Amino acid sequence: METVVVERQPWEPAEKNMRVPVVEDLTDVRIFDGELRLEEPDGQLVAIICEANRKDHARLAWMGREILAKVSWHDGNLAPSSSNRLSGLKYPNITFGTTAPAPLRRRYACSASGLDRELPRLGIELRNLAATAWSALQAYSPEVAEDVLYRVMPKVHNDWLMFEAPWTSGIINKSAALPYHRDAGNLPGSWSAQYVVRNRVTGGFLHLPEYNIALTCPDKSLVLFDGQAVWHGVTPMAIEDHPEAYRYSMVYYAKSACQVCESATEEAGRAQRKATEHDVYRASMLEGVEENSHTL
Secondary structure (H helix, E strand, O other), X not given: OEEEEOOOOOOOOOXXXXXXXXXXXXXXXXXXXXXXXXXXXXXOEEEEEEEOXXXXXXXXXXXHHHHHHHOOOOHHHHOOOOOOOOOOOOOXXXXXXXXXXXXXXXXXXXXXXXXXXXXXXXXXXXHHHHHHHHHHHHHHOHHHHHHHHHHHHHHOOHHHOEOOEOOOEEXXXXXXXXXXXXXXXXXXXXXXXXXXXXXXXXXXXXXXXXXXXXXXXXXXEEEEEOOOOOOEEXXXXXXXXXXXXXXXXXXXXXXXXXXXXXXXXXXXXXXXXXXXXXXXXXXXXXXXXXXXXXXX
């Protein structure tokens, strides 16, 4: 694998809370299409770009068709994303893997995502991909892999990891040009993995503005990088007017909020207790309202 040295330059959005669109003009940007390692002058690894493992090609092709046919990109998937990831940006996506507690949504404990429950085979295949992405990071950079294990494994229960790879969760983005961002909701020191499957779509490069480089992310490609530390965005894309045109990126990450997750058994018990407490409280409130109405 070729090694390319890239130098990091200071870069920040014009305004801290501004969602800066990715540039369309890449004339002055170095574009990389093949397999390579990106390193800083001191040898620090920035990213690994490679073809997905050959044994995963059929799986990835199936997943592209399965997502196209069975995932509904309805209004629920167009809700603003959490502030920990893309600061309220609306774009078609769906999460998989572990979801952290969100009491305001009546999700009182850690649990499997809706996708894993509704499309179990797709969920299993996504986990299989996590295992081979992790194997790739271990093979290409044992030092980074060891550091990631040190930073993630003691903080997350094994029940919420993907086949013992150091990722808890993931997101599928549908043909989305994303503004520059850093993944603030990731565990510090963890790395992200991104697979891309595409058909009849051009553009949609992964742009790293601090390094003035763009990765073309062809079909069945894998990118490994620290999504929390490195600014990144996805360039605009041209999508053919065809029912089978798509670009899906499947991004794996270790979610910081999953540090609170205990074992799956304990989390299931917590969910049941909290749901019961909520129902009892709601029933008592309704009973109080009814009693007050009789006194009027």
